[in-house]
Amino acid sequence: MSRIINFSAGPATLPLEVLERIREDLPEYKTTGMAVMEMSHRSAPYEEIHFGAESRLRSLMGLNDDYAVLFLQGGATLQFAQVPMNLLQGGQAGYIDSGTWAHLAHEEALKYGKAEIIASSRDSGYVRLPEISPEKIAQTWDYLHLTTNNTLFGTTFHDLPELGTAPLVADMSSNILGQPYDYQRFGLIYAGAQKNLGPSGVTVVIVRKDLLRKPADFVPTLMRYDLMADKQSLYNTPPTFAIYILGLVLEWTQSLGGAAGMETRNREKSDHLYHFLENAPQYRIRADKDCRSIMNVCFSTPNPEWDNQLVNEAEAAGLSGLRGHRSVGGLRASLYNAMTLAGVEVLTEFLEDFAERYPEMGEA
């Protein structure tokens, strides 16, 4: 067997060391005599895993006790509802529309109260970030919602604009710990784990404790941030095995220098790929240069037929997951933390070879 180079946008490639560690911990974890997934969530060995993962995340993000760290379920999609259900209690929120997921987050918020799009780059096909006028942001708003990295289009808020004092809520699913942010600037951060943090099935939510309050009665008990913070994500049975793997990925992230170390690594990989693409006339990069993502590189050949041929040949050559999102088309190479530079070098060699083998592609 040989390991595929996996550019999937999520679930995504994981560090081989982590997979080998999971293997070693089966069928028995250390001296416990059982697998992690067999442990009661009320047992001491599981609590060590649970709070160990929390503690690593706090350390990696520099979070103090003003923040609660929650391990929830349902992915970012459920957070699109859970955020307004908990934070939009009769007031208003602002949304920055920088991509499809940001747009869906806003649509979901409309179910629960007033939510206004204050900036959008939808008309450009989301190839750039929207221009934000700080004067549009009311300081009285319950929150302002932002998507730090737009997975489908390959754009990122590398530097956060001036956004006033309303609590900043960020969907950080596709670049959490892939580059550092000043995490203390956020009121709430959420992220599905299946890109930079681990397997699908666990969602990390970090929330400033002063924002916690009992929501309206119609909110399902399990979706109350205040309760889940109080119960340390152990109100009911959490996704224990996913949280264990999350902890292993965080340990691996720490060993490589945390978010800063990851940014260096991710810039090296994405610089290599962008540099190649910029100099290859057969390929087009989707996003504007000043906001290009270091996690998701979105590009294309001159037409969908060549994109398709490329995806198929890449697959046969051991490079998988290069098809762009079905709503966008084109090609996409996701270079999450666990992707190696060596993997990206194989990709650029393949892209170069493909262009050479099909010179007619350049004339399409």
Added chain:
Amino acid sequence: MSRIINFSAGPATLPLEVLERIREDLPEYKTTGMAVMEMSHRSAPYEEIHFGAESRLRSLMGLNDDYAVLFLQGGATLQFAQVPMNLLQGGQAGYIDSGTWAHLAHEEALKYGKAEIIASSRDSGYVRLPEISPEKIAQTWDYLHLTTNNTLFGTTFHDLPELGTAPLVADMSSNILGQPYDYQRFGLIYAGAQKNLGPSGVTVVIVRKDLLRKPADFVPTLMRYDLMADKQSLYNTPPTFAIYILGLVLEWTQSLGGAAGMETRNREKSDHLYHFLENAPQYRIRADKDCRSIMNVCFSTPNPEWDNQLVNEAEAAGLSGLRGHRSVGGLRASLYNAMTLAGVEVLTEFLEDFAERYPEMGEA
């Protein structure tokens, strides 16, 4: 290392064969060149796993195309809300209060409409099943909710009473596929996987398609049964690794004769333990004889101090998870499908030895 005999009420012991198979499939699943948890949920190898698990479950439960099978997140606790959010649209529901979880399910339903307890054994401390008067059940109700097995108290509806024609909704978390039911009698069945089906982090929901309809606007998009049925649980990223393990556990269940084979196995184990307890004066069985669970055997010594001593000595002897739920006290041995008769025999030997070593316990 030696494997502990794990009587935990969930997450619970899994078949060793399944744990070994997960190990074999790391770091690469078959010839895919990647681990299952690294696969895109839109990829062909993952779809084979996903629909394979669905197909096995349909086969094991004898479900025809009138039913949709969903793989959701959040456990039974989220279903306590999701069921009324989807099924209680301006009408009324009935609840049978046979245990703590049944009670909580009813309390959650009250947030979403009219929900009446039509029978309760709460006053008895839930040691027996409530008596149900079929004339109390209105045929016009949106549904009637039942918990087939009460994990905390060790009682079970082995035979379903006459319940009229309102759609029957069952929380089957702790005995799904542990004994057969006429599954076609149910309008909806839900079960957290972490007892008889696999790891925590995936919730199975089986729903008769004629009950599917778009719920009120305040229901989070991800909590719409109609949408999740339409998208075959792939509206967003499902908990792929948990679903893969679920599929392995279902394969193992099939190999041992399905729900009927499991019932034989579970009766053998529970008969052995109940028979011992009935004949040992130092131990008391919690539940009335006619409704005793074959999944959770709840018992106690004469007082909490001896219970505690027993739990500690059992732990040291390699028998874990025997402490009763914190709200109930006493002792509990959960004998889910993966528990072996040999494991239960070690337990009865331990209990006999404990009683002999502490004759003063009988006088307490």
